Amino acid sequence: MTEPIPEIFAAFQCGICRATEPSWTSSNQRDHLFGSPARLVCGGCGTAFPVRDGYLDLHPGDLETITPIQHLMQFPPIVAVYEGVWRPVGYFIASKHSFPKDVDRIASFIQKRQGLILDLACGPGIFTRRIARLVPESIVVGFDLSPQMLERAVRLTRRERLHNVYYMRGSALSLPFKSAAFDAVTCCGALQLFRDQDQAVGEIARVLKMHGDFVCQTTLGPRRPPLWIRMADRMLKFGYFYLDDLKERLYRFKFDLKAEERSNINYIFRAAKSG
Structure with a gap:
């Protein structure tokens, strides 16, 4: 009805x-x-x-070119071990930090304690669920392209009995949301993976309210990366940013950097939309 x-x-x-x-x-x-x-x-x-x-499929249905690493994120064995093995091991290699502890710390970067929060490229909902617990008066939208990741996110969220989470499927390069719809946007571990990073950051800026928080965890690369990194990136397209280029991109899309942390090649920041 x-x-x-x-x-x-x-x-x-x-x-x-x-x-x-x-x-x-x-x-x-x-x-x-x-x-x-x-x-x-x-x-x-x-x-x-x-x-x-258990998730709302807002993808328009047209074929979208994705990178090899994004294809890998739809492979059931990877989906099954992503939260328990893949992500913690990769994060430790990048940062030398404990992933479970940093999930809490990254989620705490969000200044807003109520409103509508978008967790972009949410995967199995690692940060989505943590944010939902941290800010129970907010509504948290977990958004991803992978049906397999979203199905797992739904199951884990139901198991934790969280009722302020809604999962939706779509493209980060064309978000199915109004401009200035969200009080905060998070994107942890995925911004460097998008085929068109300018388009992704532009869409984040578009759907974020004025002075809203953009909280991100991403990967930095050296200006002269070693051969093995170049070869791996060529095969998987896992991507990384140069720090000055990333900051220039944020400035271009009207973000003011408010807080940042760097450990090894891991980079966490909070930026506010300034108009």
């Missing part, structure tokens, strides 16, 4: 026609909005975006 539009969809903007007034149809059999068969229908072009396995 067609129902009144839930508050979470106030941020929606169709990725196909850019319309902003959808309708919501749901069997409404469970407590969570995405816990039952449902769909969001664009009021402009009529495209129906279905709920699949």
Whole structure:
């Protein structure tokens, strides 16, 4: 049945026609909005975006070129070990720090304690779930391109009984949200992976409210990387930033750097949208 539009969809903007007034149809059999068969229908072009396995699929359906490392993130064995093995080991190599401890610290960079928060490229919801616990009065949207990662995120979030989390699928290069929709945006471990990093940062700036927080954890590279790094990047396209180039990019998209930490090749920062 067609129902009144839930508050979470106030941020929606169709990725196909850019319309902003959808309708919501749901069997409404469970407590969570995405816990039952449902769909969001664009009021402009009529495209129906279905709920699949506990997440809302807002991807417009066109093929998107992704990097080899992004392909790898859709491989079920990698998805299964990502949170427990892949991410902690990779993070320790990059930073010499404990990943579980730094998850808490990175989440605490968010200054806003209520509102709408977007966790971009959320994977299995590692940071999404931590943020949801840290700011229980907020609504946290975990957003990713990989259906496999989102399915796992949904299962883990249900297990932790978190009710302020909503998972959605789509492209970081064309976010299906209105401008100035979010009070904070996080992107941890993925900004360097995007095929078009300028487009990704531009979309983050677009959907973030004025003075909103952009919290990011990413990877830095030396100006003259060793041969093995160059070869690995050529094969997997795992990417990295040069620090001065990253700061120039943030400045170009009207971000003011408020806090930063660097350990080895790991870089964490909080920037505020300045207009």
